[in-house]
Amino acid sequence: MTASTSLFILHPRLNLYYKPCTTILFPSRLNIYLRHFSQAPTVPLFSSISFALRRNRRLGIPGNFISQNLRTHSFSPCSAIPAQSVSLNSSDNDGGGGRSGALSSPPVMEVLEKIDVNPPKGTRDFPPEEMRLRNWLFHNFREVSRLFGFEEVDYPVLESEALFIRKAGEEIRDQLYSFEDRGNRRVALRPELTPSLARLVIQKGKSVSLPLKWFAIGQCWRYERMTRGRRREHYQWNMDIIGVPEVTAEAELISSIVTFLKRLGITASDVGFKVSSRKVLQEVLRRYSIPDNLFGQVCIIIDKIEKIPQDEIKRELNSAGIAEDAVFDLLQILSVKSLDKLEEVLGSAGDAVADLKQLFSLAEKFGYSEWIQFDASIVRGLAYYTGIVFEGFDREGKLRAICGGGRYDRLLSTFGGNDIPACGFGFGDAVIVELLKEKGLLPDLSLQVQNIVCPLDQELQGAAATVATILRQKGQSVDLVLQNKPLKWVFKRAARINAGRLILVGNSEWQRGMVGVKILSTGEQYEIKLNDLD
Ligand code: HAM
DSSP states (O other), X not given: OOOOOOOOEEOTTTOOEEOEEEEEEOSSTTOEEEEEESSOOSSOOOHHHHHHHHHHHHTTOOTTHHHHHHHHSOOOOOSSSOOOOOOOOHHHHHTTSSOOSSOOOOOEEEEEOOOOOSOSTTOOOXXXXXXHHHHHHHHHHHHHHXXXXXXXXXXXXXXXXGGGOOTTOOHHHHTOEEEEOTTSOEEEEOSOSHHHHHHHHHXXXXXXXXXXXXXXXXXEEOOOOOBTTBOSEEEEEEEEEESOOSTHHHHHHHHHHHHHHHHTTXXXXXXXXXXXEHHHHHHHHHHTTOOGGGHHHHHHHHHGGGTSOHHHXXXXXXXXXXXXXXXXXXXXXXXXXXXXXXXXXXXXXXXXXXXXXXXXXXXXXXXXXXXXXXXXXXXXXXXXXXXXXXXXXXXXXXXXXXEEEEEOTTHHHHTTSOOOOEEEEEEESHHHHHHHHHHTOOXXXXXXXXXXXXXXXXXXXXXXXXXXXXXXXXXXXXXXXXSOOOHHHHHHHHHHTTOSEEEEEOHHHXXXXXXXXXXXXXXXXXXXXXXXXX
């Protein structure tokens, strides 16, 4: 950090300019710099430093922190006036300021300077244009949830860390933003919403009537390796159905995602859903009498199949206690891409085939068959899924998963609750925006204000405020010109905010209870009585 020496400050009493000559870094997140000057003034100028001292006391930083730091800096003379030695101990200040003794406190200014203006890596700001896009996306999430009769919920972003710690060795566990709070509790920023949902369902107990159809849009945090559409913070739209054991629930959920994608202009040739069931793997494990408690772990290992070499997968499965022949069968079955073939391998007796057949038959009735395909390699990376699992993917294969979900009938009991059948999905806000960009489907979301109201001279500012208020009461959006600006400026601004009408408040019209109107798209101009303006 370098000290800026270019700024001269006018001494309030002596009419002398002072030049800052040293910089002190305070241990605050904003990297606040204290700037102090080489000449002590005769007026009490300690407000900033005493503020800093008070703040540091609050933060538990020793009172002499500032003075020690000041002393360790070289107070190089940087103005015509020689530098003095200073003490900024709070006790020195408490004496009421002034020049008592050899040591006197220098004037101090607190300025914000040279912070990194980028948000932390992997996180985003939402300036207005980004915010408009986000609002538009969330509006569509909400609209589709409403169409399907879901109620909105939310949970805290900060949760107990234990909620996200599962034993199966999931990647998500290593990506946790977790820490100990001031009360020595282990907490974490939520990496997903499902555990919070489960917690709330347990908490509500019998007070809620099933089935629950809940949706949420919430920010999630994962310390991920960043790729296109994958960030360290993202928003997820979740829809979950609690209390329905039938596959009708999964079919309804996929239907809601398809409805959403269609609203955005995305078709079945852009996006597809790979569907499978974890019961496929379960049936293989049961053939080899592998205990159920290994199931989650096996799924997590198998989910890595596209990321690490198959030999490594085999080794991991072996060390989890899965015998060679079972590993062979598991890996074989993952390559199955049709339901008929699956039925050949597993037989038709088990739940896996029956569930999947029912889902594909329902998809026909819902009208989204062309969007879905069976793919046994879809397992998903979260330990809690128990049945149907699905993932949305872009058919060009350029992006990571668009969304994903499945059935998790046994999650609640892992938190000490009674199990209730449940399924749902998470749909991120980042990949879909990348896809919309790819397809040229991003909407034009420029700012639009219906009216711009401008007084023609400064005395009419109040009259213009009255006009703006009347229009706003009628539900019209108004940009009121708040400063005395030339008309050229007003027209420029009107164009920038896409205003529909310019309303001019001029003296002679105002005397007659009228205002001037210009329709900006056509150029049409007229006068209108204030009362008739709507
Ligand atoms: P997930 O597959 O981990 O599932 O995440 C769901 C979706 O969230 C992903 O498909 C992707 O769109 C988005 N997503 C995840 N991580 C990131 C990231 N780092 N950056 C950007 N987007 C991301 C779950 O989270 C489950 N809890 C979903 C669920 C709800 N299952 C049942 N109910």
